[in-house]
């Protein structure tokens with residue numbers, strides 16, 4: 001498709017990604033631009049300037065989301081919204097989120113320059129702080145837009161004891177104003193986010209586009225294994241209540257659960273720590289942290305019962321007690337069938353091959369789905385790498401995504417999304 005792309009588009013996408021990548025923390029690995037950091041603060045001025053240059057009216061809402069508005073024929077009609085985020089994880093890459101902001105600005109520019117007037121406003125959004133941060137909370141801007149950011153969230157503290165509310169204040173935002181974010185009071189027509197896949201499927205299938213069917217649900221737990229501290233030299237193997245062995249069995253149980261998922265399912269243990277610091281004491285207290293993800297609601301719903309039962313039974317064989325602290329990070333969120341259909345028709349009309357694809361990562365779209373029919377367009381990630389410096393997507397693929405986005409936004413503008421349609 002490369003030859004079809006306008007050289008101005010290619011140049012603007014290239015320069016956008018390269019210039020944004022210049023705003024990075026020089027002391028960290030990769031292209032680090034974490035929420036509330038100095039490089040993030042500076043990069044937001046770049047984003048606002050790029051929006052203005054594309055002909056958009058730029059404002060910042062009380063939640064810190066940067067919004068570029070392309071006025072439609074009926075500004076009071078429910079708006080169309082597109083966008084993503086420009087913050088990165090520590091040691092992250094140049095494309096996650098960024099493609100969806102730079103690409104959306106380019107899409108708005110193309111609409112404006114082609115003289116296309118949508119019937120409603122198009123809002124291009126750079127959502128504040130999408131990545132999980134030192135406060136353990138992701139999607140700050142879209143969460144606030146959806147009125148899902150709570151006073152308890154603002155009390156969360158980082159490792160230095162600084163609260164999230166204080167971080168907002170230090171960044172020049174009023175935490176008390178977060179409850180006044182207007183989004184939820186006005187109906188929105190649809191939300192469509194362009195994003196890199198962050199996995200290998202599109203590249204493996206040599207497809208330039210994925211249309212997201214659902215965004216993964218996440219169940220997490222911290223398990224505490226309590227055994228008995230004994231002399232590691234004198235206690236026979238058969239007489240031990242070794243918390244580490246019970247945890248080791250649990251790590252494998254978590255892996256088996258992920259391997260047994262019927263469709264898209266993954267399970268990961270990220271941390272196992274023992275209270276014992278001496279090499280000659282049988283571990284008596286071990287904590288482990290794991291998560292399970294899937295877009296299959298019924299399978300994910302059964303995970304808690306299955307894993308708890310299996311881990312308890314195995315630990316019981318070793319005389320070890322287990323305490324579970326389960327939490328649901330995200331429920332499974334399905335993309336709107338209507339939005340999926342509109343994007344699929346646009347891709348078909350343009351001759352862009354695509355596949356339906358689940359998202360194993362969470363996105364701002366999860367929260368925007370509470371405000372409007374939601375959809376996502378995925379672009380190929382080289383070797384599936386993401387959240388690392390090697391993250392890469394070809395500019396021609398990004399330009400193809402922008403073309404699909406432009407046509408999908410035009411079709412969404414006039415689509416009746418209340419009509420129930422079949423999932424592709």
Ligand SMILES: [Zn+2]
Nearest residue numbers: 096097130195
């Ligand atoms: Zn992202």
